[in-house]
Amino acid sequence: MVETTTEVFVDHVEHSIGGFGGHAFRRATHVTMAIIPYLYYVHGNDISSYFQLAPNQFVSLVCISILIIEALRLRFGIVIIGQREYESYQISALAWGALAVSLALLIAPQKGELMEAGLYGAPIIFGMTIVDPVMGEIKRIKQDLRLAIGIGLLVSYVVWLSCYYWLGTDLIVVALLAPLTVAGELPKTKAIDDNATMILFPLAGLILMFPFL
Numbered sequence: 001m002v003e004t005t006t007e008v009f010v011d012h013v014e015h016s017i018g019g020f021g022g023h024a025f026r027r028a029t030h031v032t033m034a035i036i037p038y039l040y041y042v043h044g045n046d047i048s049s050y051f052q053l054a055p056n057q058f059v060s061l062v063c064i065s066i067l068i069i070e071a072l073r074l075r076f077g078i079v080i081i082g083q084r085e086y087e088s089y090q091i092s093a094l095a096w097g098a099l100a101v102s103l104a105l106l107i108a109p110q111k112g113e114l115m116e117a118g119l120y121g122a123p124i125i126f127g128m129t130i131v132d133p134v135m136g137e138i139k140r141i142k143q144d145l146r147l148a149i150g151i152g153l154l155v156s157y158v159v160w161l162s163c164y165y166w167l168g169t170d171l172i173v174v175a176l177l178a179p180l181t182v183a184g185e186l187p188k189t190k191a192i193d194d195n196a197t198m199i200l201f202p203l204a205g206l207i208l209m210f211p212f213l
Helices: 005-014 019-049 055-076 093-107 114-118 121-142 145-167 171-183 194-212
Strands: none
Touching: 019 055, 019 093, 019 114, 019 121, 055 093, 093 121, 093 194, 114 121, 114 145, 121 145, 121 171, 121 194, 145 171, 171 194
């Protein structure tokens, strides 16, 4: 059942710490996460070398640190601007997103150098950082799940096809994983946030497909 206007507005705006400003901050933070693949694939060696670590070790360390901070946040029931009230007692979208992005960087196969090495990992992460806010705002404003899915699929294919032209992502991967990005937005469960499923669904599909590529 599609949520009513009041229910969606309350969930996404009034229940966000900071009201609409907090909601906007949450969306902006979401989109800026799209820079992570560039930082990892292009500058990962330079950044991690400051800490005398390999890039994958640095990603693991950052993720573990975020999860430890998340555990402390939950222990004391702390929420910050942009988070929702219910995140005071359950794992936050930020923590789920950090875990999923880290897994994508660590697990997605790499080919080539610099950004081309992210021909699989980059579109998976871009899908979550771009498609999720688009679908979320359509559902919040238009109250139309079918419209959100349709536009989400369009945006997802634009993201994945852009990576085909830019990074050389296989067309068969584009065709099959772009819909999985959108599918990750659909489950309605408090057990796991869609920041995670929008990455884990296509990542799982990629791992199963990769032996045939």
